[in-house]
Amino acid sequence: MSRRNMHRKRQTEVELFPFLSVLACTIGTLILLIVVMTTQALEPQEAVVVAKVDEDGKGANKTKTPLYIECREDGFVLYPDKEFAPRADFYDKESSFRKMIANLKANKDKEYLIVILRPDGLEMFNKLRNLVKGEGIDIGYEPLEFGLELKIES
Structure with a gap:
């Protein structure tokens, strides 16, 4: 094996999946919060x-x-x-x-x-x-x- 190939194997790849899953959960929570607040604000008070x-x-x-x-x-x-x-x-x-x-x-x-x-x-x-x-x-x-x-x- 050449040095070039060994160097490539040692490089680690960055996984973005955990970041994207946290981002998706945050967006989902914010959407739920907006829906609940809007529903309460639009309830008719007579x-x-x-x-x-x-x-x-x-x-x-x-x-x-x-x-x-x-x-x-x-x-x-x-x-x-x-x-x-x-x-x-x-x-x-x-x-x-x-x-x-x-x-x-x-x-x-x-x-x-x-x-x-x-x-x-x-x-x-x-x-x-x-x-x-x-x-x-x-x-x-x-x-x-x-x-x-x-x-x-x-």
């Missing part, structure tokens, strides 16, 4: 229930009663009557929206405001928050996605 709870999360708030207002791009929805108040009602002192805020101010040791915030209602939320904080009214908020119906639980 309604969201907002319930009042105390600081411990165990029951109803015993010191103050919440009043709910939903902020949208075109105005506010006042609960529990689901009365719509357009943007102009924010500036009208005689509107049902302003009367609700005045009533909250008068009863701020018994009531507080929970604002339901839709993605397009950020501008109205900021105006409402500034108004309410200026009046010394306690406020909380809960973001809510587009297309979900809101149910207020008493």
Whole structure:
């Protein structure tokens, strides 16, 4: 045997099969993960229930009663009557929206405001928050996605 042939026999070949099998398993796992996440994201949610709870999360708030207002791009929805108040009602002192805020101010040791915030209602939320904080009214908020119906639980 010549030296050239001996040198060729000593060279080791690199096997890519283990690398390719690990790569195939990783791609399969990622595809499965994407399918599961997409399925969960596309499940239709019809309604969201907002319930009042105390600081411990165990029951109803015993010191103050919440009043709910939903902020949208075109105005506010006042609960529990689901009365719509357009943007102009924010500036009208005689509107049902302003009367609700005045009533909250008068009863701020018994009531507080929970604002339901839709993605397009950020501008109205900021105006409402500034108004309410200026009046010394306690406020909380809960973001809510587009297309979900809101149910207020008493």
